[in-house]
């Protein structure tokens with residue numbers, strides 16, 4: 238069958254990267270706009286359970302690409318397998334979540350097929366004449382550029398965290414089709430070793446539902462426990478603006494922004510953060526933003542849904558107590 242939009246889902250060891258479902262929502266929405274069908278693909282070994290989970294979504298088909306050489310991610314294995322599936326289902330558009338893995342292999346896959354790929358897109362739309370347009374941020378978020386795909390598909394695009402809402406994925410039922418690609422051992426030129434994290438503290442800000450983020454308003458390292466207590470009361474991950482991580486008050490992996498992580502939690506609480514553009518590009522996809530800042534003109538209030546103008550040393554302890562009481 239010819240699919241209109243193919244969403245490439247990411248799983249590891251049977252656990253989804255949650256951004257995959259944002260991509261699925263985008264695929265469904267775009268397929269409707271194009272008057273076509275949405276499909277999804279998952280790759281790996283022993284992926285029956287995750288494929289079965291996808292079968293409960295409104296899709297024309299779920300493709301389960303099974304192969305021993307796909308047990309662990311490799312750019313060669315993934316590019317070879319997807320190239321073969323794409324040759325069979327002939328999608329017009331192939332969408333990916335903009336994960337580290339996708340950054341690694343999507344350009345390779347698009348290049349193999351001689352097609353264009355737009356990475357880290359924040360929106361997709363269909364222009365007059367039916368051409369696909371991807372919106373991408375330039376100059377650290379200061380400018381949005383419309384990029385129009387020309388020529389025949391498949392067109393490739395990866396989507397920024399938070400650009401689409403995972404909860405908008407429509408439920409339904411879809412047939413699961415197993416697809417066994419032809420991959421020979423020597424074609425996979427790397428052997429993955431054990432996964433490890435470079436930081437001692439394990440944190441996945443991209444998956445966090447609530448984030449308490451702290452900025453230079455906190456004044457010194459000794460005051461960090463104040464926001465740690467607020468994060469603990471909310472069950473939130475702690476994050477920071479760049480000066481906090483540069484100073485070593487929190488580890489680099491907790492930095493949000495253009496040179497840190499892009500996050501899209503349900504709630505982002507910015508404490509003593511001014512809202513510089515390099516910070517905003519990393520968090521403006523958050524569903525609800527609450528800002529605490531003593532300067533009523535701080536730019537963070539321009540993206541905040543709720544603003545508390547006040548001294549964080551007074552507001553944060555009171556807020557922490559109120560949350561504990563409410564629980």
Ligand SMILES: Cc1cc2nc3c(=O)[nH]c(=O)nc-3n(C[C@H](O)[C@H](O)[C@H](O)COP(=O)(O)OP(=O)(O)OC[C@H]3O[C@@H](n4cnc5c(N)ncnc54)[C@H](O)[C@@H]3O)c2cc1C
Pocket residue numbers: 451452453454455477478479480481492493494495496497498508509510511512513514515516519529530531532535547548549550
């Ligand atoms: C190439 C490049 C890349 C960068 N990448 C990043 C990035 O990834 N992430 C990032 O965050 N930044 C990044 N920056 C830095 C960015 O430009 C800002 O300098 C930085 O975000 C400012 O951090 P801040 O808001 O914590 O500090 P400030 O701008 O100093 O703001 C502190 C805020 O705290 C408020 N405040 C002070 N005291 C109190 C109090 N008692 N109660 C309440 N509020 C108070 C002040 O009103 C102020 O608004 C980058 C810069 C460059 C040039």
